[in-house]
Amino acid sequence: MKLLLRCCLSLLGLPIFAHAAELTVDLGHGVITYRTEMLLQRRDVRTISVADDVAFHRTMQYRAVPLAALLKGLDASDHLQFVAGDGFAAEIPAALILNRHGSEAWLAIEDPAKPWPALSKHRDSAGPFYIVWTQPQAAQVNPEQWPYQLAAIHRLSDVAERFPAIVPDRALAADSLVQRGFVVFQRTCFACHTLNGEGDAKLGPDLNLPHNPTEYLRADLLRAFIRDPQSLRRWPQAKMQGFDAQALSDADLDAVLAYLRHMAERKTGH
Template identity: 80%
Template sequence: MKLSLRCWLPLLALPFLVHAAELKIDVGHGATIYTTAALLQRPDVRTITVPNDVAFHRTMQYRAVPLAALLDRLDSRDHLQFVASDGFAAEMPAALVLDRRGGEAWLAIEDPAAPWPGLSQHRGSAGPFYIVWTQPRGVPVNPEQWPYQLAAIHRLDDVAARFPAILPDPSQPAGSAVQLGFTVFQRTCFACHTLNGEGDAKLGPDLNLPHNPTEYLRTDLLRAFIRDPQSLHRWPQAKMQGFDTQALSDADLDAVLAYLRHMAQRKAAH
């Protein structure tokens, strides 16, 4: 039986769609749109090897461009947001990229001629663009700072300036568990969740409205859920990944819980 032209069209269009993928970068001097094809033709594109890749949990090879080369006139005091097509929004200080404090950041580009394998646990593809890191230099890069399915990079004010409703009470001293928890929250939870209705992520529920998880989960269950979400709800399609002790130390987890308990008393008006 012959396939109709209508059946063939999606197959014929697939390479074109991958080639047509676009990444928008705006660091304050006007937006630049990069296509897959243009990035793969750059003179600085390299084949890199990434051991223990965060998304694939094994050694991976990519065609990639140094991320700093795409961030023209960016200052190390600036702040960046990485937005994925699924609603994930990672916040990152520019210094982490420019000063290489956590290693060297690369923009990995999915080549239509050699597509990447699918991700595990119903997460689809990591492409067409993915931030990966090589040569760690002692400052840990959090798993949330490896955004895949990347669609845009923006220079923005930092989180505290943009979203005042997520700030702890100013009476909390610097170095307190609540203030430390706020810092950890920004680099972990805030990439997927909003709090008090504020934030750019669209992947997970709000963590304070109408209820804070510390209000309806025992501390031991909440800790277990953050370590392994499937330990609380067996849900094969769930997108939340657990945080092991390398990604989130016990001390940092304690601090996040202290921040969430604190914010449960600082709910924004409904």
Template identity: 70%
Template sequence: MPALLRRLCMLALCVALPLRAAELTVDLGHGARTYRTEQLLARGDARTIDIPDDVSFKRAMRYRAVPLKALLQGARPEDALLFVASDGFAAEIPATTILQAHGSEAWLAVEEPARPWPPLAENKVAGPFYVVWTDPQAMRIGPEQWPFQLAAIRRLAPVAERFPGIVPDLALKPDGAVRKGFAVFQRTCFACHTLNGQGEARLGPDLNIPHNPTEYLREDLLRAYIRDPQSLRHWPQARMPGFDRQALSDAELDELLAYLRHMSGRKAHPTSP
């Protein structure tokens, strides 16, 4: 009986304690705004949504969520937006993908303090904020466009202005494989990797310094690694996701490799750490 009373007292204490709300910062160049958990959950446009095949949880999930475009007032379709996670992940998503979507819709899932989400693999957590998509297949939304542990959203200058070291030779044809591969790189790789020491992400190694993967991996092995990293080297702690043909077509993979091969001849060592 004493043990049961202790458990009941602990439960009562947990219920009585105030639940800590998380904060999300949105800075679109007009002054940063901070959104707290309770504010987002109390919004009139908050909805309960079902995600049949969640990219991170690998199963059906239900969330309390807010339409993401409702939090991006002042953003322009031509803007680039950086989604910064607390674990070092940084995903750049074109604003037009969210503001002028055709079929897919982006939502900010908000973790309710009283109903925490289950842990991800390796006991990682997705909360407190997580970008999820309804009908992602309609616009071929890739797994890197589902950032979790979201802490901030920032409006960015064009990528060529911010990171000139990742830009291929501008003399190349805009519709050529290398320039197309540069766009694929930004969509699929730049969320986790830097190149020539430039970029926001800190999850994966640099893809050009000291060596470009096209320099030390045979092309067939590199293709296999991109499709399924565990097929090349089984490592339970690995964090890189695989890119199947739905997320990255064979043609896009060809273009990505063309860009990486091109950039292996354009190494630019950063001048500062």
């Protein structure tokens, strides 16, 4: 029966999608499932060019749909989580997706008949779905806000509300270095790591239990590791990518280290 269907589609000149993938979107008013073939046949699908792509480190072309078009009813105050198949969980405020600065988020769709190249010889494909940005500098989009191997998008409450054990001392001033570091931590480290046993990411180890990296690494070595993990320990299979000065400024690096040192004194009983 399947063979007959494929033959009929071929005769009619219609595309055949093998191993089509699914993306689920839950904004709190019912789960919507998007399949590869459905997305590639939408009227708003476009071929876009992405310069200096975060995953491939070169200019890439994709068949893509404007992300906002798939998130109907999204409000600027909403908070979204993008969950990847490898355990990466990016936290992205809706305000960034709805920004008016010129940066535009797109859902890039991998056509099974024309698969994307491998990320590297040690890493898997970025498909089936990948959030990419055009003009990302305009809204200061962070590299961690380009989730690939995407499987689901959820609207959730704020990170601090969901995970109170990662929140620094609330008595600290809002403009303190530690509070700034907490903000930086959420958009960078928290996409791969948990802290005090809390968080949804499954890609990297907990950053406070049993020991915080500020407790066992000299400050200069920890800074070097964050900039280039291979500078501390060469491991070809390592998944952590370094944060250069464009992705993480020296001031933001100082802030996130201040946050980690602060949280080393706030371990939970997990």
